[in-house]
Amino acid sequence: MLQAEQLTKRFGAHLALDHLDLDIRSGEVYCLLGSNGAGKSTTINIFLGFLPATSGRALIDGLEVSVNNHATRNMVAYIPEVVNLYPTLTGLENLAFFSGLSGYAYSRAELRSFTQTAGLQDAALDQRVGGYSKGMRQKVGIAIALAKQAKALFLDEPTSGLDPHASNEFAQVITRLSSQGVSTLMATHDLLMAKNLGHRIGIMHQGRLQQELHSEAVSYAELTDCYLTTVNQSV
Numbered sequence: 260m261l262q263a264e265q266l267t268k269r270f271g272a273h274l275a276l277d278h279l280d281l282d283i284r285s286g287e288v289y290c291l292l293g294s295n296g297a298g299k300s301t302t303i304n305i306f307l308g309f310l311p312a313t314s315g316r317a318l319i320d321g322l323e324v325s326v327n328n329h330a331t332r333n334m335v336a337y338i339p340e341v342v343n344l345y346p347t348l349t350g351l352e353n354l355a356f357f358s359g360l361s362g363y364a365y366s367r368a369e370l371r372s373f374t375q376t377a378g379l380q381d382a383a384l385d386q387r388v389g390g391y392s393k394g395m396r397q398k399v400g401i402a403i404a405l406a407k408q409a410k411a412l413f414l415d416e417p418t419s420g421l422d423p424h425a426s427n428e429f430a431q432v433i434t435r436l437s438s439q440g441v442s443t444l445m446a447t448h449d450l451l452m453a454k455n456l457g458h459r460i461g462i463m464h465q466g467r468l469q470q471e472l473h474s475e476a477v478s479y480a481e482l483t484d485c486y487l488t489t490v491n492q493s494v
């Protein structure tokens with residue numbers, strides 16, 4: 260579903276992404292780990308069509324992002340660390356607005372079914388988003404992804420700053436979407452979340468994918484060791 264083929268990005272003389280290969284199947288949750296500046300967000304931004312690759316290809320459902328930008332954007336949803344919503348609109352109004360941008364005109368009952376699946380309490384629907392917690396904003400982000408029927412989710416440190424309960428709720432929703440065939444590429448610094456939520460885990464260092472692990476094949480302690488060894492090496 261998501262493929263990177265020798266994906267490379269230079270910012271001037273700086274090599275931010277160095278011949279990255281990824282192959283993420285439908286329904287798979289793939290977690291990208293790596294220290295600050297490893298190239299995780301750059302990878303996501305190229306898949307989203309926000310940044311052009313210097314060389315190599317990013318493909319979504321077989322379509323190359325750089326030549327099918329509109330079509331690939333329609334297939335994906337992006338949930339950054341802080342979901343950008345209109346603070347003076349309610350949760351439901353934000354959802355109606357953003358799903359409208361993708362060409363959908365849902366009834367209130369349909370919009371409510373998305374917020375319910377995303378775990379947002381009904382009581383919050385008609386409150387202005389300016390008063391929402393970070394976790395509630397994330398849930399609206401998930402509801403937007405559901406409403407646009409995204410085939411793939413790109414998550415950039417989505418659980419950073421969430422309390423354990425909210426993180427856990429978030430993970431449950433991603434797992435449910437995964438079982439429905441939605442692929443997820445998630446950049447995170449949360450090793451425990453990667454271990455528990457990811458099917459596979461990639462560890463990046465200085466723009467390169469250095470390790471790829473199946474999460475059920477490693478313990479949390481082994482993952483931590485592998486991560487520290489990888490990010491402490493000089494390339």
Ligand SMILES: Nc1ncnc2c1ncn2[C@@H]1O[C@H](COP(=O)(O)OP(=O)(O)OP(=O)(O)O)[C@@H](O)[C@H]1O
Nearest residue numbers: 270273275293294295296297298299300301302446
């Ligand atoms: N627009 C840009 N212009 C110049 N350099 C950039 C730009 N975006 C990213 N970089 C550089 O590319 C490298 C990779 O950055 P990236 O944001 O992908 O890392 P990251 O793994 O997501 O880090 P973090 O965990 O801090 O979010 C870094 O050295 C960063 O400074």
